[in-house]
Amino acid sequence: MPTLTYRDALNHALREEMARDPDVFLMGEEVGVYQGAYKVSRGLLDEFGPMRVVDTPITELGFAGVGIGAAMVGLRPVIEFMTWNFALLAIDQLVNNAAKMRYMSNGQVGVPAVFRGPGGAALQLAAQHSQAFESFYAHVPGLKVVMPATPADAKGLLKSAIRDDNPVVFIEGEMLYNLKGEVPEGEHVVPLGKADVKRAGRDVTIVCHSKTVAVALKAADELADDGVEAEVLDLRTIRPLDTEAVLASVARTHRCVVAEEGWPFAGVGAQVVDTIQREAFDELDAPVLRVTGADVPMPYNKQLEKAAKVDPAKVIAAVHSVLYRD
Amino acid sequence: MAGTAVPRPRTRRRGLDAERAEEYRGWLRQMILIRRFEEKAGEAYSLGKIGGFCHLYIGQEAVAVGSLAALRADDYITCSYREHGHALARGLSPRAVMAELFGKAAGTSGGKGGSMHLFDASLGFLGGHGIVAGHIPLATGMAFAIKYRNTDQVAVCYFGEAAVNNGAFHEALNMAALWKLPVVYVCENNRYGMGTALERASAIYDISERACSYDMANEVVDGQDVLVMHAAMERAVERARADKHPTLLEVRTYRFMGHSMSDPIHGHYRTREEVEDQRKRDPIAVWSQRLIEEGIMDQAGVKALDKEIVDEVEDAYRFADEAPEPAMEELYSDVYKES
Numbered sequence: 155m156p157t158l159t160y161r162d163a164l165n166h167a168l169r170e171e172m173a174r175d176p177d178v179f180l181m182g183e184e185v186g187v188y189q190g191a192y193k194v195s196r197g198l199l200d201e202f203g204p205m206r207v208v209d210t211p212i213t214e215l216g217f218a219g220v221g222i223g224a225a226m227v228g229l230r231p232v233i234e235f236m237t238w239n240f241a242l243l244a245i246d247q248l249v250n251n252a253a254k255m256r257y258m259s260n261g262q263v264g265v266p267a268v269f270r271g272p273g274g275a276a277l278q279l280a281a282q283h284s285q286a287f288e289s290f291y292a293h294v295p296g297l298k299v300v301m302p303a304t305p306a307d308a309k310g311l312l313k314s315a316i317r318d319d320n321p322v323v324f325i326e327g328e329m330l331y332n333l334k335g336e337v338p339e340g341e342h343v344v345p346l347g348k349a350d351v352k353r354a355g356r357d358v359t360i361v362c363h364s365k366t367v368a369v370a371l372k373a374a375d376e377l378a379d380d381g382v383e384a385e386v387l388d389l390r391t392i393r394p395l396d397t398e399a400v401l402a403s404v405a406r407t408h409r410c411v412v413a414e415e416g417w418p419f420a421g422v423g424a425q426v427v428d429t430i431q432r433e434a435f436d437e438l439d440a441p442v443l444r445v446t447g448a449d450v451p452m453p454y455n456k457q458l459e460k461a462a463k464v465d466p467a468k469v470i471a472a473v474h475s476v477l478y479r480d
Numbered sequence: 481m482a483g484t485a486v487p488r489p490r491t492r493r494r495g496l497d498a499e500r501a502e503e504y505r506g507w508l509r510q511m512i513l514i515r516r517f518e519e520k521a522g523e524a525y526s527l528g529k530i531g532g533f534c535h536l537y538i539g540q541e542a543v544a545v546g547s548l549a550a551l552r553a554d555d556y557i558t559c560s561y562r563e564h565g566h567a568l569a570r571g572l573s574p575r576a577v578m579a580e581l582f583g584k585a586a587g588t589s590g591g592k593g594g595s596m597h598l599f600d601a602s603l604g605f606l607g608g609h610g611i612v613a614g615h616i617p618l619a620t621g622m623a624f625a626i627k628y629r630n631t632d633q634v635a636v637c638y639f640g641e642a643a644v645n646n647g648a649f650h651e652a653l654n655m656a657a658l659w660k661l662p663v664v665y666v667c668e669n670n671r672y673g674m675g676t677a678l679e680r681a682s683a684i685y686d687i688s689e690r691a692c693s694y695d696m697a698n699e700v701v702d703g704q705d706v707l708v709m710h711a712a713m714e715r716a717v718e719r720a721r722a723d724k725h726p727t728l729l730e731v732r733t734y735r736f737m738g739h740s741m742s743d744p745i746h747g748h749y750r751t752r753e754e755v756e757d758q759r760k761r762d763p764i765a766v767w768s769q770r771l772i773e774e775g776i777m778d779q780a781g782v783k784a785l786d787k788e789i790v791d792e793v794e795d796a797y798r799f800a801d802e803a804p805e806p807a808m809e810e811l812y813s814d815v816y817k818e819s
Contacts, residue, residue: 179628205627205628210655211651211654211655211658213651213654213655215617215647215648215651216617216620216648216651216652216654216655217617217651217655218617219614219616219617219618219620219621219648219651219652220617220618220620220621220624220652220655221621222617222618222621223558223617223618223619223620223621223622223623223624223625223635224621224622224624224625224628225621226606226618226621226622227556227606227622227625228625229625229628246611246614246648247614247617250610250611250614251609251614251615251618255607256814256815256816256817257592257814257815258589258592258593258597258599258607259589259593259597259599259601259607259814260588260589260590260592260593260599260814261813261814261817262589262599262600262601263599263601263606263607264817295815296815296816298816319817320816320817
């Protein structure tokens, strides 16, 4: 199995889906001539031409709406946001148009579109460029929210998202683009709505997604040295949430920590905890704890930024706490 | 300027073509249908049979009728939330539209869309949309799809003059001009965005000039004359269909009623005299008089037509009133499509 970066895995998914279906096109800022702000679309303009790899002005609301309109009449656009921070300018289009069209039209008009780009913090990009918005979009009925953590999932989930008949918010990680991993060639499709056990363990479940998967795996390694076997459950899709997988893991471990990059208030973890307390109350040996980004706009200073982010030490501390080892 | 009427663009009076008499009568029929339908909707709203917001189209009938008559069956149409008239002019049945306003299962969206969200995909009628200017990029995307597929369809987008101050309008028009998309933007300048007069909201008075920023063809149209409206739309549609160029039409019209059913007809923002003055150019009176003058119809014929339409609207009302409510399980249908 070839080893690819997360970036190239996304590139392969785009290339394969565009070759498979002439209705699929890519639109966004710098996707064509520049070859992609993060080089995800490298080579696609040469291969598919300017009608299918469309450079746009810096006008997120506008081109998101253009994509939705094209999808309403049957095309399957992949709309790239240079980052999800900029996509806030387009949130009206995603929430009021993409998410609701099928319902408002009683099933007559769907929006089979993918909106993708990097979310979350990178390094020292400060408050306006370091935000995790998955809970915003996951709040909205009509949208699906997908967040791959590995190159293989990046490829398989993007292919599924493009083939899905619903609007899909596909949030990548800026810090993940260089991550390498084995990726199956050709028809590798990962279904939406299925979580994945990235590491099995019997003592505690760490629920995570996107960038916090690597954090949780690192924490699990260190915990193993300490005799604690942590199960790392990667949600992969935030909406629809794979509650079955969460509950099954908690039934095995009876303890749970939920890690996410975003802010704590009304975050993804809050939804996971709600599910666990309703459906698995009797399984729990300790209250579920959450590890989140700090409840502040992201500071620029390196030390302060580090303090604001989720890291293995914070996850380990939470695990010790649910094991009553602190 | 507040309280003054919208100056009409100068238009040459064109002769009527006797061979098109049937089409001309059809336009009158559609305009009266919209008027009587809206009057009945207003009545039903007052009786509590229609809920939520209900924005009537009375006074603007010639715009939808004249412009939609210039389209083909395979063209795409998007509208704002004041779209009952466009839906009827496009051929959605009065029964289905009224049933939607009543929230019934037989409505155009099964009762789940309501007054502001009428759809009929089979007629290319792709929505009433409730966010001012939010649908302008959608129509632009439909035009993009037309170009992508290399067909000769046209996308048409209706919105009020208040929408042109919104970023979505500018972002969309820039891309339409940049990419040469076959789209016609029909700005229905009815002079008020809710209660705010045009000159209290826009730095420039002539909306059509907004197109100049994007080097886009534009025209000011008298929206109270269905013939003038139709001719202008034919030019714009031809420009889109044949030349693949977008157009902005600024159509000067007037809203005879309040912004929605919950608003007064004039209130604090315009005078009774202004409304009465504008009502003198009622588009239905203008067109029926013209047809009588030119001998295409007579007074008795207009009266008989009106009677026939009143009966049709009564039928739609009865149908909607008696139609069943949606099944409760519809609450959760069509949120997602199962792939």
